[in-house]
Amino acid sequence: DTEVTQTPKHLVMGMTNKKSLKCEQHMGHRAMYWYKQKAKKPPELMFVYSYEKLSINESVPSRFSPECPNSSLLNLHLHALQPEDSALYLCASSRVWGLGSPLHFGNGTRLTVT
Amino acid sequence: KQEVTQIPAALSVPEGENLVLNCSFTDSAIYNLQWFRQDPGKGLTSLLLIQSSQREQTSGRLNASLDKSSGRSTLYIAASQPGDSATYLCAVNEGANSKLTFGKGITLSVRP
Numbered sequence: 001d002t003e004v005t006q007t008p009k010h011l012v013m014g015m016t017n018k019k020s021l022k023c024e025q026h027m028g029h030r031a032m033y034w035y036k037q038k039a040k041k042p043p044e045l046m047f048v049y050s051y052e053k054l055s056i057n058e059s060v061p062s063r064f065s066p067e068c069p070n071s072s073l074l075n076l077h078l079h080a081l082q083p084e085d086s087a088l089y090l091c092a093s094s095r096v097w098g099l100g101s102p103l104h105f106g107n108g109t110r111l112t113v114t
Numbered sequence: 115k116q117e118v119t120q121i122p123a124a125l126s127v128p129e130g131e132n133l134v135l136n137c138s139f140t141d142s143a144i145y146n147l148q149w150f151r152q153d154p155g156k157g158l159t160s161l162l163l164i165q166s167s168q169r170e171q172t173s174g175r176l177n178a179s180l181d182k183s184s185g186r187s188t189l190y191i192a193a194s195q196p197g198d199s200a201t202y203l204c205a206v207n208e209g210a211n212s213k214l215t216f217g218k219g220i221t222l223s224v225r226p
Contacts, residue, residue, distance in 0.1 A: 004157075006157075031212065033212075041218070042203060042205075042216035042217065042218055042219060043158070043214075043216055045213055045214070048211065048212070048213075055211070056211060056213075088155070088157075090157055090158065092158075094212055096212075097211065097212050098209060098210060098211055098212050099145070099209060099212075100145025100146045100165070100166075100207050100209040100212065101212050102146065102148060102160065102163050102207070103148075103160075103207075103212065103214060104160065105150075105157045105158040105159075105160070106157050107156055107157035108155075108156065108157045110155060
């Protein structure tokens with residue numbers, strides 16, 4: 001069982017919908033990450049939060065809006081997505097940001113935009 | 115810019131074979147290297163983590179080695195089983211921001 005929990009497992013949304021992806025960890029980690037993975041491609045970093053503050057935004061379009069309400073939770077708010085945004089969205093956490101701290105991944109949310 | 119290469123992209127072997135998966139990286143200034151397993155449509159499961167000061171790590175039938183100076187890592191799987199069928203990704207962590215650079219993965223199929 002993964003120690004990083006993501007909900008929902010699957011999500012289908014229209015281009016005008018607003019939805020949110022959720023991620024939770026109780027390992028006391030202070031860094032959390034969002035990755036996007038297209039089929040047969042490696043994961044690509046989207047955002048990094050360190051101590052609940054946004055530390056890295058990899059030039060992600062504003063239709064993706066991250067939020068870190070506390071040290072255990074990470075959300076990704078979605079609005080006006082495009083079909084090409086369909087992908088597996090992975091959340092990860094690490095003890096700290098930097099210093100080679102290893103990442104622990106969740107099982108992902110499979111997003112389909114219609 | 116760090117580049118991570120995994121060749122071949124796919125591998126099919128009969129059950130019981132010992133096999134080696136290769137990973138190469140261009141910049142040897144890394145903190146650590148992780149091997150992940152990914153089943154179709156699922157997240158990443160960390161298999162082994164090798165720190166830059168280490169030469170190898172073992173877990174059960176898996177053994178990962180690291181030669182930082184030559185920019186290479188191998189994942190050795192002993193006595194492969196059909197349940198080992200998955201995609202195996204290696205990723206290097208350059209430490210400064212814990213940003214992982216992934217290879218494209220090797221999709222392994224173990225035939226019964």
